[in-house]
Amino acid sequence: MSLLxxxxxxxxxxxxxFGKTDKIIGGAATxxxxxxxxxxxxxxxxxxxxxxxxxxxxxxxxxxxxxxxxLQVKEDEKTFFWSGKYHNDMNSRDTLVTELNVLGDxxxxxxxxxxxxxYLMLGNxxxxxxxTVIERLEKRPKLIALDTMNFWxxxxxxxxxxxxxxxxxxxxxxxxxxxxxxxxSLVKAAQKIMEMGPKYLVIKKGxxxxxxxxxxxxxxxxxxxxxxxxxxxxxxxxFAGGFIGYLAATDGLSFENFKRAVIYGSAMAxxxxxxxxxxxxxxxxxxxxxxxxxxxxxxxxxxxxxKS
Amino acid sequence: MSLLxxxxxxxxxxxxxFGKTDKIIGGAATxxxxxxxxxxxxxxxxxxxxxxxxxxxxxxxxxxxxxxxxLQVKEDEKTFFWSGKYHNDMNSRDTLVTELNVLGDxxxxxxxxxxxxxYLMLGNxxxxxxxTVIERLEKRPKLIALDTMNFWxxxxxxxxxxxxxxxxxxxxxxxxxxxxxxxxSLVKAAQKIMEMGPKYLVIKKGxxxxxxxxxxxxxxxxxxxxxxxxxxxxxxxxFAGGFIGYLAATDGLSFENFKRAVIYGSAMAxxxxxxxxxxxxxxxxxxxxxxxxxxxxxxxxxxxxxKS
Numbered sequence: 001m002s003l004l005x006x007x008x009x010x011x012x013x014x015x016x017x018f019g020k021t022d023k024i025i026g027g028a029a030t031x032x033x034x035x036x037x038x039x040x041x042x043x044x045x046x047x048x049x050x051x052x053x054x055x056x057x058x059x060x061x062x063x064x065x066x067x068x069x070x071l072q073v074k075e076d077e078k079t080f081f082w083s084g085k086y087h088n089d090m091n092s093r094d095t096l097v098t099e100l101n102v103l104g105d106x107x108x109x110x111x112x113x114x115x116x117x118x119y120l121m122l123g124n125x126x127x128x129x130x131x132t133v134i135e136r137l138e139k140r141p142k143l144i145a146l147d148t149m150n151f152w153x154x155x156x157x158x159x160x161x162x163x164x165x166x167x168x169x170x171x172x173x174x175x176x177x178x179x180x181x182x183x184x185s186l187v188k189a190a191q192k193i194m195e196m197g198p199k200y201l202v203i204k205k206g207x208x209x210x211x212x213x214x215x216x217x218x219x220x221x222x223x224x225x226x227x228x229x230x231x232x233x234x235x236x237x238x239f240a241g242g243f244i245g246y247l248a249a250t251d252g253l254s255f256e257n258f259k260r261a262v263i264y265g266s267a268m269a270x271x272x273x274x275x276x277x278x279x280x281x282x283x284x285x286x287x288x289x290x291x292x293x294x295x296x297x298x299x300x301x302x303x304x305x306x307k308s
Numbered sequence: 309m310s311l312l313x314x315x316x317x318x319x320x321x322x323x324x325x326f327g328k329t330d331k332i333i334g335g336a337a338t339x340x341x342x343x344x345x346x347x348x349x350x351x352x353x354x355x356x357x358x359x360x361x362x363x364x365x366x367x368x369x370x371x372x373x374x375x376x377x378x379l380q381v382k383e384d385e386k387t388f389f390w391s392g393k394y395h396n397d398m399n400s401r402d403t404l405v406t407e408l409n410v411l412g413d414x415x416x417x418x419x420x421x422x423x424x425x426x427y428l429m430l431g432n433x434x435x436x437x438x439x440t441v442i443e444r445l446e447k448r449p450k451l452i453a454l455d456t457m458n459f460w461x462x463x464x465x466x467x468x469x470x471x472x473x474x475x476x477x478x479x480x481x482x483x484x485x486x487x488x489x490x491x492x493s494l495v496k497a498a499q500k501i502m503e504m505g506p507k508y509l510v511i512k513k514g515x516x517x518x519x520x521x522x523x524x525x526x527x528x529x530x531x532x533x534x535x536x537x538x539x540x541x542x543x544x545x546x547f548a549g550g551f552i553g554y555l556a557a558t559d560g561l562s563f564e565n566f567k568r569a570v571i572y573g574s575a576m577a578x579x580x581x582x583x584x585x586x587x588x589x590x591x592x593x594x595x596x597x598x599x600x601x602x603x604x605x606x607x608x609x610x611x612x613x614x615k616s
Contacts, residue, residue, distance in 0.1 A: 185533075
């Protein structure tokens with residue numbers, strides 16, 4: 001099934017306890033596209049970069065089967081730039097620089113060839129832009145998933161709530177779920193958030209795994225205990241990419257298939273954090289992904305009835 | 309199989325965002341004994357209280373099948389007292405009062421009838437006392453499990469390391485694992501800790517579940533997402549009680565059986581936090597426990613191969 005990905009394509013500069021990078025390729029849509037490319041080759045990207053964005057990075061996306069007709073290049077402007085520094089525990093970070101640049105007035109243009117997409121992944125962006133994308137699609141996709149962050153809850157909650165009423169799946173982290181719902185308990189938070197629109201909710205808990213909710217069911221996907229988390233940047237976007245890519249590839253919308261999508265998303269995210277930026281998402285092998293997914297399954301598998 | 313439980317029997321005064329208690333029954337050995345009593349009726353308690361400890365609380369333990377011959381009552385002294393206040397997120401707390409009282413010079417006397425116990429649970433206490441208990445047993449138990457806390461790492465690390473060399477299973481939380489190993493990654497922490505002696509390590513992560521390690525395997529038990537955590541006091545001890553109680557009852561020392569023990573421990577802990585103190589651990593019904601265990605299993609169960 002065809003997948004339309006919207007989000008930022010950006011430069012990141014990252015500092016972790018293990019080292020720091022110069023400007024490297026980043027952005028939600030980059031991670032989502034790369035991660036989903038291991039599941040489907042029908043990926044259409046809608047985003048914007050400046051003239052400073054290297055052509056070889058666009059080529060890299062194309063080599064992963066990503067159609068970039070919808071990637072606007074504004075030759076006289078600069079690409080969105082984010083710089084951050086992670087604390088020692090890797091669970092929190094300080095944003096050092098945010099330069100919106102081309103993203104400041106991003107007008108998402110949907111090429112004709114992208115119409116009739118069946119799966120839509122709205123990566124973290126202004127809710128206003130996310131809403132515009134939905135409105136510009138002539139036919140509502142089969143499934144619309146959305147990622148967002150606390151920043152938009154702070155400055156554009158009304159817009160966010162409006163777009164939440166238009167989507168099927170919301171993917172956020174535990175802090176964001178608490179902020180959005182004003183509930184500390186994630187069970188209560190989930191109930192409140194699903195009343196806002198989404199039929200499915202994924203709450204990412206970083207090194208503690210992920211929860212999947214629908215109205216009646218809940219699934220807990222563990223996180224693989226890793227020896228080292230090298231750089232968490234993009235892990236959430238990579239999760240979203242693996243998740244939506246798996247759904248688009250399998251085209252199954254049962255809760256069971258959503259559970260598998262959460263595992264695939266988690267597996268992709270576990271690769272992402274092993275190196276800086278998108279490094280590990282380039283040139284991954286399918287057997288390595290399958291092996292990693294099996295590790296996730298084995299991690300929580302238990303046979304209750306036997307005694308030995 | 310017979311289970312010997314050592315630890316504090318105490319008074320607690322607890323304040324959470326949901327309310328506060330006067331002095332109520334608490335202490336590691338209390339929670340461990342009550343939780344394990346749902347699995348085995350061969351529980352021997354070694355602890356100490358003062359003359360101020362109500363006889364009906366001792367009777368309560370006896371009604372749960374706990375033998376209290378090893379519970380010393382020092383009529384002229386006072387029972388160990390702890391008071392704490394939980395922060396809004398329930399994940400951290402301030403200790404308001406710690407009065408060691410009878411626990412200050414606790415000399416664990418093992419009644420003759422307690423010798424030859426097969427399972428030994430050393431609840432959180434001074435490592436020196438934990439070591440003394442092991443030394444006073446004429447025959448080494450089949451399995452020795454130990455719980456401890458950061459306090460002992462701060463003031464008695466050498467003693468703690470000595471007793472770690474004498475046990476089979478260590479049960480601690482994630483912060484304690486990091487402090488003990490000086491490693492942030494729990495995988496690395498587990499490796500270092502197992503080099504100190506224990507063949508099995510359980511790392512409790514509170515609302516994020518629990519990890520079980522041996523030299524070659526790892527198991528992740530999810531935590532049930534609860535609508536409300538009312539009072540976390542004793543949850544770790546209750547986990548230990550369910551864990552060791554299940555092992556003593558089933559008498560199986562395979563990794564598979566340890567996994568099940570972790571689930572039973574987690575299920576008992578999930579009951580514990582639903583009310584103040586030990587309230588929920590009194591008069592639980594076995595079918596309710598089995599139902600809760602099944603919820604834990606279902607939470608992470610996934611069928612990878614089918615598409616629907």
